[in-house]
Structures are given as C-alpha cells and as structure tokens.
Amino acid sequence: MAAWTDGYWWSNDALRLHYRDYPGREDRPPILCLPGLTRNARDFADLAARLSGEWRVICPDLRGRGESAYAKDPLTYVPLTYLQDLEGLIYKLQLDRIALIGTSLGGLLTMLLGGAGHARIAGALLNDIGPVIEQAGLDRIRGYVGRQQSWPTWLHAARALEVNNSEVYPDYGLQQWIDMAKRLCRLTEKGRIVYDYDMKIAEPFRLPGGEAGVDLWPAFDTLKRVPMALVRGERSDILSDATAKAMVKRHGDLDYVTIPRTGHAPTLDEPEAAAAIDRLLDRVKS
Secondary structure, three states: OOOHHHHEEEEOOEEEEEEEEOOOOOOOHHHHHHEEOOOOHHHHHHHHHEEEEEEEEEOOOOOEEOOOOOOOOOOOOOOOHHHHHHHHHHHHHHOOOOOEEEEEHHHHHHHHHHHHHHHHHEEEEOOOOOOOOOOOHHHHHHOOEEEEOOEOOOOHHHHHHHHHHHOOOOOOOOHHHHHHHHHEEEEEOOOEEOEEEHHHHHHHHOOOOOOOOOHHHHHHHHHHHEEEEEEEOOOOOOHHHHHHHHHHHHOOOOEEEEEOOOOOOOOOOOOOHHHHHHHHHHHHHO
C-alpha cells in the first residue's frame, strides 16, 4: 500500500476537513478523487496505490465523512456546499491544473467544478454518474442513507453488506465484502462497527424537492474541452445507458466503458475501468 500524508483544511463555516495526499511527479497535474454520498477517501486507496509515484493523488473526505468534521447544520450537506469546500482545498494546495475522478456524488461535483473553472481541468472521469439521475436509484438511496447500523465484527458487517449489495456485485467473495466493510465503516470506541458518515447527510433528501439539483447538462458541456472518460456499471440504477449515450453524443471524444455484471458503482479496479483511467491519464500527459 502506498504511503500518504494526512492533510487538513478549513471550510467557510469553520469545519476541519481532511484529505489524503499521495506523492507523485510535480510536472503532471495532480489527480483529485471525489467519493460518493456515503463514502470517503478510503474508496480510492487501491487506485492511489497504483497511480502514486507517477501521479500525485489527493483524496478528500467530504464534510461529515471519514476524518472530516460533521456539519453543525445538516442542510449544508448539499452539492453547492461541497463545491465551496473543495474550492477551499484547491486554493489551499494552490492547484492550478487538476485531473478529476469522481464517483457518483463525486462525479456531480466533478461536473460542477468544471462549470466553475473549466480552464484548470486537465481531464475528468465520471464513475457511474451523469447529468440525469434515474429515479429508481434515488429511491434506493433514500431507502438506506441515514439509517445507522452496528455490528460486533468485520465479518458481521461484511455479511450485512453482502445481503444489501449482492445484486450490485454478484461475483464478490467474502474477502471483497470484508474489504468493502473496511472502506465504508469504522470501529467505535465501544468496539462496534458502524457506517463512517454522519447520519444527518440524509436530511436534505427529506425536504420537498430535496432530491432536485441544478441542471447539470451545461456543467457537463464545459468538460467538452478536456479529455474525458465515463465508466458505467452494466446494472446501474443511477446512470442509464440512454443518458450515457446522450453524453457520448454531446462529447464526441468521450471514452465510454461499461463494467459487466456490476451495479452502482464500479470500484475502478475492474480491468475495463483501470484501462480507461490509464487512457485518460495518457491524454492528460500529452
């Protein structure tokens, strides 16, 4: 596993936020990896281990996740606030050019970052997300997010994840479920294993229209200027094949790959995803 340093920055509302910083070449744009709704920097540990040395890889924990502070106001758990937080990180680290890899919510933030400052984006990969989010996926997310559970052992946590996600990863074995549990959960002081995020991130979903966001097609269109890849799980209920094909039509140079027998979202260690990342980074280098 590659070594990293822990870094911190402050949000506009005085939250201490955390990121992992994996070292890499200074003559290439660093890669900023943005996780999904209930996920954290650990989701990108394997990817960062593979790329670091050749590339600097920065993996933030969004507010309310991992080692970042929980928000005092749960209604700040929305994309525009996350965007402000990330702008603060980019400013702190003085990142003039960046490549972005965003999974799910992280992909929405990738598009918003492109819209806010596309000139600094050297390349972008969207992992199982697009400007249109399928209602079935939103309903599924609403059904589980913000409902804390606890388990006595990692094995129990892994088995619970398997029950809830077997359709997403039908080919996973026990070790893969344990690995997922250790990415998604944490051990409490009382020796119980729980999800590693603030349950209050669900509160914006409960408001009337809380699922609705801004029209992301204009933000996506700003990324036409940069090398771009799209990874979609074949079984995804968040990103439809129709939306993915519409994205390809609007961005004629989009590298679109589908991960077979996988739902939302691919882990990016699949051979097809790894190859797409490598192709994208080759274009960023050139």
